[in-house]
Amino acid sequence: MVLQAVLPDGDVVKTGSRARKSAAGYDLTRLIIGSEGTLGVITEVTLRLQKLPSHSVVAMCNFQTVKDAADVAIATMHSGIQVSRVELLDEVQIRAINMANGKSLPEVPTLMFEFIGTEAYALEQTLLVQKIAAEHHGSDFVFVEESNAKEELWKIRKEALWAGFAMEPDRQAMITDVCVPLSGLAECISVSKQLLDASPLTCLVIAHAGDGNFHTFILFDPSQEEERREAERLNHLMVHTALSMEGTCTGEHGVGTGKMKYLEKELGMESLRTMKRIKAALDPNNIMNPGKLIPSHVCI
Amino acid sequence: MVLQAVLPDGDVVKTGSRARKSAAGYDLTRLIIGSEGTLGVITEVTLRLQKLPSHSVVAMCNFQTVKDAADVAIATMHSGIQVSRVELLDEVQIRAINMANGKSLPEVPTLMFEFIGTEAYALEQTLLVQKIAAEHHGSDFVFVEESNAKEELWKIRKEALWAGFAMEPDRQAMITDVCVPLSGLAECISVSKQLLDASPLTCLVIAHAGDGNFHTFILFDPSQEEERREAERLNHLMVHTALSMEGTCTGEHGVGTGKMKYLEKELGMESLRTMKRIKAALDPNNIMNPGKLIPSHVCI
Numbered sequence: 001m002v003l004q005a006v007l008p009d010g011d012v013v014k015t016g017s018r019a020r021k022s023a024a025g026y027d028l029t030r031l032i033i034g035s036e037g038t039l040g041v042i043t044e045v046t047l048r049l050q051k052l053p054s055h056s057v058v059a060m061c062n063f064q065t066v067k068d069a070a071d072v073a074i075a076t077m078h079s080g081i082q083v084s085r086v087e088l089l090d091e092v093q094i095r096a097i098n099m100a101n102g103k104s105l106p107e108v109p110t111l112m113f114e115f116i117g118t119e120a121y122a123l124e125q126t127l128l129v130q131k132i133a134a135e136h137h138g139s140d141f142v143f144v145e146e147s148n149a150k151e152e153l154w155k156i157r158k159e160a161l162w163a164g165f166a167m168e169p170d171r172q173a174m175i176t177d178v179c180v181p182l183s184g185l186a187e188c189i190s191v192s193k194q195l196l197d198a199s200p201l202t203c204l205v206i207a208h209a210g211d212g213n214f215h216t217f218i219l220f221d222p223s224q225e226e227e228r229r230e231a232e233r234l235n236h237l238m239v240h241t242a243l244s245m246e247g248t249c250t251g252e253h254g255v256g257t258g259k260m261k262y263l264e265k266e267l268g269m270e271s272l273r274t275m276k277r278i279k280a281a282l283d284p285n286n287i288m289n290p291g292k293l294i295p296s297h298v299c300i
Numbered sequence: 301m302v303l304q305a306v307l308p309d310g311d312v313v314k315t316g317s318r319a320r321k322s323a324a325g326y327d328l329t330r331l332i333i334g335s336e337g338t339l340g341v342i343t344e345v346t347l348r349l350q351k352l353p354s355h356s357v358v359a360m361c362n363f364q365t366v367k368d369a370a371d372v373a374i375a376t377m378h379s380g381i382q383v384s385r386v387e388l389l390d391e392v393q394i395r396a397i398n399m400a401n402g403k404s405l406p407e408v409p410t411l412m413f414e415f416i417g418t419e420a421y422a423l424e425q426t427l428l429v430q431k432i433a434a435e436h437h438g439s440d441f442v443f444v445e446e447s448n449a450k451e452e453l454w455k456i457r458k459e460a461l462w463a464g465f466a467m468e469p470d471r472q473a474m475i476t477d478v479c480v481p482l483s484g485l486a487e488c489i490s491v492s493k494q495l496l497d498a499s500p501l502t503c504l505v506i507a508h509a510g511d512g513n514f515h516t517f518i519l520f521d522p523s524q525e526e527e528r529r530e531a532e533r534l535n536h537l538m539v540h541t542a543l544s545m546e547g548t549c550t551g552e553h554g555v556g557t558g559k560m561k562y563l564e565k566e567l568g569m570e571s572l573r574t575m576k577r578i579k580a581a582l583d584p585n586n587i588m589n590p591g592k593l594i595p596s597h598v599c600i
Contacts, residue, residue, distance in 0.1 A: 011570040019479040020511045022548035023334055024555060024566055025593060026575045030330035034323055051380035080351035082382075082417075117382075121421040179319040211320045248322035255324060266324055270311040274582065275326045281581030282574065293325060 004044035005032050008283040018046065031278070036254055037289035039282050053116035056084070057126045058150040059143035061133045062108045066090055066193050066205065068136045069109040070186035073209035075132050076113075077182055081125050083210060085114040087157050090193065090205035093164065097156055100163035105156070106140065111209070112157050119145075164204045164217040171202075171219040174231040178242035179213035179251030188245055189214055192238050201230055213251035260295045272298045304344035305332050308583040318346065331578070336554055337589035339582050353416035356384070357426045358450040359443035361433045362408045366390055366493050366505065368436045369409040370486035373509030375432045376413075377482055381425050383510060385414040387457050390493065390505035393464065397456055400463035405456070406440065411509070412457050419445075464504045464517040471502075471519040474531040478542035479513035479551030488545055489514055492538050501530055513551035560595045572598045 003015045015028040032039055063069040066088065073086050089097075091107045098105055111133070115125040123145075130141045144150050165173060180188045189207065196203035196216060207214030218234055220227040239249045239262050249255075249262035263272055276298045279286075303315045315328040332339055363369040366388065373386050389397075391407045398405055411433070415425040423445070430441045444450050465473055480488045489507065496503035496516060507514030518534055520527040539549045539562050549555075549562035563572055576598045579586075 007570075007574065011573065013570045013574055014568050015571065017479075017543075017548040017566055018481040018546040019513070019542075019548040019551060020482060021479055021513060021551050023477075023550045023552050024548045024559065025334070025563055025571070026339075026578060027327075027330040027334055028571060028574060030327040031578075034325070034327055039326075051378060053380060078351065080353060117421065118424055120424060121417065124418055124420060177323075179317075179321055181318045182320060213319070213321060242319075243317075246318040248317040248319040248324050250323045251319060251321050252323050259324070263325055266317055268314050270307075270313045271315065271325070271328060273311065274307065274313055274328060277581045278326060278331075278578055281577045 001029055001033075001048065002046040003029055003032055003042050005040040005042045007040040008285065008288050012043075013040075020048070034254070036256065036293050038279055038293050039288060041288070053084075053122075055117060055119040055122045055145070056150065057113075057115045057122045057143050057145050058153045059113040059115070059126055059129065059141065060153060060156075061111050061113075061130075061138045061141040062106050063111065063139075064108065064137055065190075066109045067186050067190045068138070069111050070189050070207070070209060072111060072129075072133050072136045072138060073207075074182055074185055075136070076129050077210050079128070079132065081115075081128055082117070083113055083125065083129070084116045085112070086208075086210040087112045088189075088205070088207035088209040088214070089157070089160060092202065093160055093204040093206050096163040096167040096204055097160060100166045101159065103156075111138075112154070114154070160206055161217075164206075164219075167204070168202055168219045170221065172222050173217040173219055174235060175253070176216045176218070176235045176238050177213070177250045177253040178238050178247055179211060180242050180245045180247030182210075182212040184245040184247065185209060185212045185214075188241055188247065191241050192216065195234060195237055199230060199234055201227060201234070203234065208251075211251065212247070255293045257292060260293065263295065269298070273300060276300045301329055301333075301348065302346040303329055303332055303342050305340040305342045307340040308585065308588050312343075313340075320348070334554070336556065336593050338579055338593050339588060341588070353384075353422075355417060355419040355422045355445070356450065357413075357415045357422045357443050357445050358453045359413040359415070359426055359429065359441065360453060360456075361411050361413075361430075361438040361441040362406050363411065363439075364408065364437055365490075366409045367486050367490045368438070369411050370489050370507070370509060372411055372429075372433050372436045372438060373507075374482055374485055375436070376429050377510050379428070379432065381415075381428055382417070383413055383425065383429070384416045385412070386508075386510040387412045388489075388505070388507035388509040388514070389457070389460060392502065393460055393504040393506050396463040396467040396504055397460060400466045401459065403456075411438075412454070414454070460506055461517075464506075464519075467504070468502055468519045470521065472522050473517040473519055474535060475553070476516045476518070476535045476538055477513070477550045477553040478538050478547055479511060480542050480545045480547030482510075482512040484545040484547065485509060485512045485514070488541055488547070491541050492516065495534060495537055499530060499534055501527060501534070503534065508551070511551065512547070555593045557592060560593065563595065569598070573600060576600045
């Protein structure tokens with residue numbers, strides 16, 4: 001990937017060549033990606049295209065507990081199977097999908113998979129994972145290979161966010177985004193689930209389980225200060241659980257202003273100081289998305 | 301991957317968490333990797349381990365021209381086949397291997413592959429590539445699956461560097477390292493090969509063809525100024541060929557002092573100025589590997 005970006009002083013930088021790999025200088029591409037607009041404005045992105053796989057399989061499996069489901073995701077990834085997607089939905093998320101779409105899926109923790117490759121390989125991987133699931137009390141393992149059937153099955157996952165919002169349409173969703181080392185996912189998600197189940201708020205869990213990354217949608221009424229505080233308390237506890245397991249406060253959504261307070265615990269003051277020095281060197285007048293990402297109390 | 305690094309002011313930074321992905325702040329990991337010691341000293345590296353594949357196949361195939369061999373590497377990568385290694389050796393490199401190891405391999409451009417996965421998948425990929433090779437005048441396609449046979453066959457590639465050095469033991473090797481977008485590899489390698497074949501110096505080509513990255517070993521007598529100049533001329537022309545194809549002057553060996561002069565053409569003065577600003581912000585006294593990577597004439 002290569003970027004063209006306009007820096008605060010008006011310099012237009014190209015961050016690399018079109019070669020697949022390069023050792024030519026500092027990696028400005030990665031520095032600017034994830035800087036959330038604080039170092040410059042990205043004006044062009046060159047991506048490497050991937051060939052569509054010749055075949056894919058979509059599979060789904062039910063579990064008694066989120067821990068079992070997470071254990072299967074972990075075992076699948078650790079077995080070296082090249083699963084292209086593995087998503088975990090808890091029973092509340094499945095209930096939301098049933099309500100939104102008039103479905104009658106079993107309201108239990110569920111894993112969804114996509115396997116890609118040649119026809120034979122995708123099927124071989126599917127059957128290997130079916131076996132792993134059976135070893136962890138998985139039930140109702142189904143898989144489909146036909147194009148329309150795959151689209152129909154994956155729709156369950158694709159529409160999960162909207163089904164979650166629709167569950168209590170008068171409420172807002174606070175969306176959390178912790179990510180932990182894969183080996184810790186089952187523990188982190190189990191601890192979080194106990195917390196969420198004990199809350200008076202409706203909470204849905206959806207995880208990119210293959211990455212150790214999971215989101216919860218905490219539905220709250222923004223006009224009720226008590227509900228907002230409860231949502232924040234849950235988010236806060238989950239972040240601290242993740243950080244205590246050497247995870248991150250944000251797997252993919254970014255820092256913005258909401259996660260700034262966790263960065264010192266996650267990365268240490270020295271890292272934040274280094275980030276602030278880079279920010280000050282490239283944007284001395286602090287004109288690019290000021291007040292974001294780096295806490296204001298960090299001194300350079 | 302996470303680093304611990306000591307910065308010029310003595311700050312010890314941790315560049316990330318142990319989560320597989322994170323959006324928590326600037327990517328200091330990637331910034332420090334490839335900075336060639338100019339921003340700090342890496343004192344700890346945490347890597348994610350990969351599971352060894354359950355099966356692998358090693359294959360080899362001969363070609364009339366380096367262009368045909370490169371075309372097969374390109375077609376293989378573009379076909380979506382998940383080849384784990386694809387290496388191209390030209391006829392001079394094969395001659396060096398024959399001389400060093402008493403082998404009698406056909407002295408023609410040669411591709412070597414490694415395929416990984418389940419047993420069925422690795423074999424399936426192998427046969428797909430055999431078909432691609434046949435479409436590009438490939439001959440003598442062989443593959444092995446047994447552990448000792450794989451080791452024996454891959455040894456040819458593994459010992460290529462030493463065989464190259466041994467070819468003319470009184471000479472030194474200047475090793476080049478350009479990398480181009482994969483679609484341009486066949487052209488770049490063909491143009492380079494004409495240049496190398498026309499030189500009085502012995503030149504060997506070895507390519508990480510799947511990445512579009514190739515090395516030449518140019519053997520020269522360092523006591524002969526004329527030979528050194530000829531080696532530099534060849535290197536220079538290959539770098540300019542690669543840059544004219546939106547490639548890089550260094551795919552993996554780094555900049556050091558030797559490649560500094562190409563960075564402006566590859567990345568533009570604005571990118572170099574940005575790098576120098578980062579260097580000056582983190583190392584204001586220029587105590588970390590001074591004089592490397594960023595050309596001295598770059599002004600901040």
